[in-house]
Amino acid sequence: MAVVEVAAADDATAFAVQDLLAANYAIAPGDRTVREPGVRLRCFLDLRREPGS
Template sequence: MRPIHEAHVEQPGLAVVEVAAADDATAFAVQDLLAKHCAIAPADRTVREPGEPGVRLRMFLDLRQQPARRPSR
């Protein structure tokens, strides 16, 4: 995955969350759960690292804003 830059977390209330999960469905379920509680820039795909188990999913959270209404998967 690409590095996290200072701009991603430069203000209070901004966060980068990386989920490690056994499969895509679990990773996206965690993303959907977080999206119900805060504004996020959702990921559209997971990443598999060669030689490592499972998948990773990175999203950017803004705790200062209300979550956007999005259709369920």
């Protein structure tokens, strides 16, 4: 399991990065961003792989 925090300029970019991660890993997606300078989004990745994948 890994925690990924995405720092981006806007919500659309943060969610696009999350979508790219979801294409390769099982994730527990974030559903909202935190406003700081820019935005931050936290999601959780399951890095376990099935044998042969």
